[in-house]
Amino acid sequence: MEASNNILMFPFMAQGHIIPFFALSLQLQQKGYQITFLNTPLNIANLRRLLPPSSAIRLLEIPFNSSDHGLPPHSENTDSLPPNRIYDLLVASTSLKPAFTNILKGFLDAGAPPLCVVADFFFGWSAAVSHEFGIFHVIFSGSGGFGLACYYSAWINLPHQNSDSGEFVLPDFQEAGKLQVTQLTPSLVKATDDDPLSKFQIKNLTAWANADGFLFNTIEELDKVGLSYFRRKFRRPVWAIGPINLPLNGRPRAGKSGGIDTESCLHFLNSKPPSSVLYISFGSQNTISASQMMQLAKALDKSKKSFIWVVRPPLEFNINADFRAEEWLPENFKNQMENENRGVIIEKWAAQVEILSHKSVGGFMSHCGWNSVMESLSRGVPILGWPLAAEQFYNAKMMVEIAEVCVEVARGTDFEVRSEDLREKIEEVMSETGNGKEMRKKAFEIKKIIEEATSDEEGFKGSSVAAMEDFLQAPLLIKNLATNLPDNY
Numbered sequence: 001m002e003a004s005n006n007i008l009m010f011p012f013m014a015q016g017h018i019i020p021f022f023a024l025s026l027q028l029q030q031k032g033y034q035i036t037f038l039n040t041p042l043n044i045a046n047l048r049r050l051l052p053p054s055s056a057i058r059l060l061e062i063p064f065n066s067s068d069h070g071l072p073p074h075s076e077n078t079d080s081l082p083p084n085r086i087y088d089l090l091v092a093s094t095s096l097k098p099a100f101t102n103i104l105k106g107f108l109d110a111g112a113p114p115l116c117v118v119a120d121f122f123f124g125w126s127a128a129v130s131h132e133f134g135i136f137h138v139i140f141s142g143s144g145g146f147g148l149a150c151y152y153s154a155w156i157n158l159p160h161q162n163s164d165s166g167e168f169v170l171p172d173f174q175e176a177g178k179l180q181v182t183q184l185t186p187s188l189v190k191a192t193d194d195d196p197l198s199k200f201q202i203k204n205l206t207a208w209a210n211a212d213g214f215l216f217n218t219i220e221e222l223d224k225v226g227l228s229y230f231r232r233k234f235r236r237p238v239w240a241i242g243p244i245n246l247p248l249n250g251r252p253r254a255g256k257s258g259g260i261d262t263e264s265c266l267h268f269l270n271s272k273p274p275s276s277v278l279y280i281s282f283g284s285q286n287t288i289s290a291s292q293m294m295q296l297a298k299a300l301d302k303s304k305k306s307f308i309w310v311v312r313p314p315l316e317f318n319i320n321a322d323f324r325a326e327e328w329l330p331e332n333f334k335n336q337m338e339n340e341n342r343g344v345i346i347e348k349w350a351a352q353v354e355i356l357s358h359k360s361v362g363g364f365m366s367h368c369g370w371n372s373v374m375e376s377l378s379r380g381v382p383i384l385g386w387p388l389a390a391e392q393f394y395n396a397k398m399m400v401e402i403a404e405v406c407v408e409v410a411r412g413t414d415f416e417v418r419s420e421d422l423r424e425k426i427e428e429v430m431s432e433t434g435n436g437k438e439m440r441k442k443a444f445e446i447k448k449i450i451e452e453a454t455s456d457e458e459g460f461k462g463s464s465v466a467a468m469e470d471f472l473q474a475p476l477l478i479k480n481l482a483t484n485l486p487d488n489y
Contacts, residue, residue, distance in 0.1 A: 004115050006034040012120040013040055013089060014078040015284040016369055020142035020217050022047065023244045025057055031472070036114065038103065040064040042076040062099050069095065078285050082319050083389070087187060087197045090122060094200065097125055104133045116475045118215065121148070124207030131210065136475035139208060140215040143370040143391055145226025145240070146402070149173055150394035155201045158191060160184060172233070175225050177401065182411050183393035209234055215471060217242035217370065219453040220463040222403065222446060237474060239467040243374040243450060245353070262351040265308060266358065268344050272306050275362030275440065278430055279355050281310040282367040286388040289413050290314040290328060297329045299422035300343060305430050307343045310350045315413050323347045356381055362440065363429045365409065368395040377405065380447035382439035384429050386410045405443045
């Protein structure tokens with residue numbers, strides 16, 4: 001294939017970003033494009049273990065030394081950092097700019113510039129660098145349009161600072177409705193003009209205007225409100241190409257350990273009636289506090305519902321701590337649940353797609369990270385939302401108010417939860433009648449909408465398929481236009 005069909009993928013150093021970029025890479029490779037996947041050395045090493053030797057995806061390292069930025073040695077992924085240090089990695093990532101410039105220069109010197117750079121929304125600076133070399137550049141968001149629109153507007157406008165009531169509206173995104181200060185991350189609540197994170201956010205977000213377009217891991221029919229915001233704000237093409245999913249037989253989490261094998265999970269699920277099991281996971285990066293974990297365990301016990309719960313160390317413990325059931329959970333809880341075949345406790349990681357795909361799963365208690373939201377909706381599973389960070393609060397709001405497939409059970413790690421309240425909400429969503437039945441029906445309808453959006457049959461292309469084709473034509477159109485311009489243009 002010609003070098004001009006090479007697409008350079010450049011995600012931020014976090015599993016929640018790398019995973020959708022990697023999945024998109026596989027999809028583009030199947031369409032006949034060469035893929036160069038750019039990241040820091042340790043993330044590339046993890047991906048190398050993930051790829052089969054026969055893969056044509058080229059993995060390319062960009063130099064990065066975490067110690068140079070006051071981070072612990074070998075901290076190249078948010079997975080290896082406690083929550084309070086993640087922002088330091090964000091700020092440190094701007095140091096990649098000179099190396100990125102050299103990498104693009106190397107492509108041009110070799111006479112093989114990429115057709116397109118697909119960069120993370122945390123790498124807004126990469127657009128101007130790409131344009132220095134005449135390379136088409138798009139921002140790819142693994143997040144949905146609504147959540148990212150709220151995130152962008154809240155940081156750019158800081159509207160909460162003008163509200164005494166704890167409620168506010170986004171001045172340029174009023175369609176989002178009222179927001180509450182409790183839906184903002186602590187860093188956003190106390191944002192100023194001088195702190196390093198605020199400086200990073202404003203500089204990064206304003207640089208989005210340099211991109212040639214935006215790709216979103218979402219579908220047009222579900223996310224029209226958020227996508228319309230970006231079209232209005234930036235006057236650039238916005239392509240909804242989701243959901244971008246790894247294949248079921250893929251290994252979706254590189255470098256993970258812990259947990260029980262997938263077969264044991266499926267054996268448990270096979271023993272349960274349809275839609276009777278609650279799956280609980282707060283993602284690869286997030287966790288709840290020790291007291292919240294204890295209350296959740298008590299709620300599960302009281303509810304008598306079957307469950308699979310992925311437990312990561314609570315907030316107060318080291319992120320890589322060994323599992324300590326006796327400290328994190330009620331006495332004998334784990335053994336009792338397993339002996340009664342009522343619940344399965346998994347340490348750190350589970351095969352989420354396989355679990356959500358099983359007919360016995362009837363609800364998903366989630367942090368509402370967008371990857372998880374899309375995986376749940378693609379399988380018709382309603383959500384119990386417990387947002388913890390970033391744009392998750394807005395994703396939960398969208399799922400409750402627009403999609404109507406979610407009940408919000410708690411908000412953040414400081415939220416005081418009571419086991420009785422959690423039990424009521426678990427029973428509400430898992431119920432075969434009332435609101436639970438309605439949400440399951442709506443989730444199934446969205447599943448069908450997603451299937452249609454991704455359908456590519458003779459005579460019919462779904463919205464996501466058509467958007468992908470339109471995106472892939474864009475850099476070629478720009479290149480052909482530039483080639484055919486007269487010399488005196």
